Amino acid sequence: MTGDRPAAVVTGLGVAAPNGLGLADWWAAVRAGRNAIGPVTLFDARDYPSRLAGEIKGFDAAEHLPGRLLPQTDRMTRIALVAADWALAxxxxxxxELAEYAMGVVTAASSGGFAFGQRELAALWSKGSRYVSAYQSFAWFYAVNSGQISIRNGLRGPSGxxxxxxxxxxxxxxxATRHLRGGTPVMMAGAVDSALCSWGWVAHLAGGRLSTSDDPEGAYLPFDERAAGHVAGEGGALLVVEDAERARRRGAPRIYGEIAGYAATMDPAPGSGRPPGLQRALESALRDAGTEPGEVDVVFADAAGLPECDLIEAEAVGKVFGPHGVPVTAPKTTTGRLYSGAAPLDVAMALMAMRDGVIPPTAHVTPFPGYDLDLVTDRPRPARLRTAVVLARGRGGFNSALVLRQHAPHTGGGTGPAGHRDPERTP
Known part of the structure; x- marks a missing residue:
């Protein structure tokens, strides 16, 4: 995102994760390496081969949302709506107060409202179609979070x-940054995911990547010789992204950092003999950001927790940065993999790490020497962080890389107190 393109900066973070609700509580838990993985409680998982998850505890949607929204939303969407409120605040x-089309929303999803869908399908086969909620038509849908956030907040700009x-x-x-370049002043972006119900659990298990360990501190061990799968989790992060100049003009309370570069690739078909696409995504993202490998201060890893996938990621990082060439971390070992919500949470983590000058640890892991990674473990590592990279991979061959950097404030404003008149706001 170099050249004459306007700088896209993050001015708001809304976080809901197994290890913390709200930015302050979550970040304190991340820095401490506090484990939030434990036995599944949202449904009876005793008869399944995998019985651990990263669940969000203590979330009562009725404390945050109007009662009219509760019957029409899944747990996933309720968490997303609250995270969106927190990000805007x-x-x-x-x-x-924004002009009618001044803000849009783009989210990601790996599933829709699975718990809602399971309940209504059970009503269908046990009682009949008259007992199925009309809200089933959208509550299960993978685009529901974008739709509900847009409706609740009147965000009539680009959505997807x-x-x-x-x-x-x-x-x-x-x-979202592309929409900024297209003229939309502000965007909400990120993801919150949750499919911790028996129907969703069967889908997780069908992927063949869940750990079957019952040890909360030993079930998810990426880049460790004992790695044998991951733990599923729920939650994620939503970000407010806007043009840097606009943020300066309105006196945004804070600017966490700049979204400097991005790239995505697909892995080749199995058996093709061609290499995986993660290294190419990483290199392309750095070029997009106009950043040399030596300028990167930390990498937040995808951390699949499977030896073959961990090796691919370690080799990609090693070829771009050199053996032990850059600190690498994967704090998701304390929450599990949050599917579409995981990478936005890593982005929030990278921004907070740059703000505080500290790399959060990868808990529980003993790094396997053969990977040649400078993996940050055991405790936070103080470091001066100007540039960070977040990596993410998805089943089916998806690879993505995002480059973040500290944003140099404009002389005379941009990060001061709010209260200046916003030219995109209605009279």
């Missing part, structure tokens, strides 16, 4: 959804 934006498993969250953020 963090950015100091009142959506009702990307479906690329774990890689989709970065694609949603990149798509």
């Amino acid at each position: 963090d950015a100091g934006i009142d959506a009702e 959804v990307l479906v690329a498993d774990q890689a989709g969250g970065l694609g949603a953020i990149a798509q």
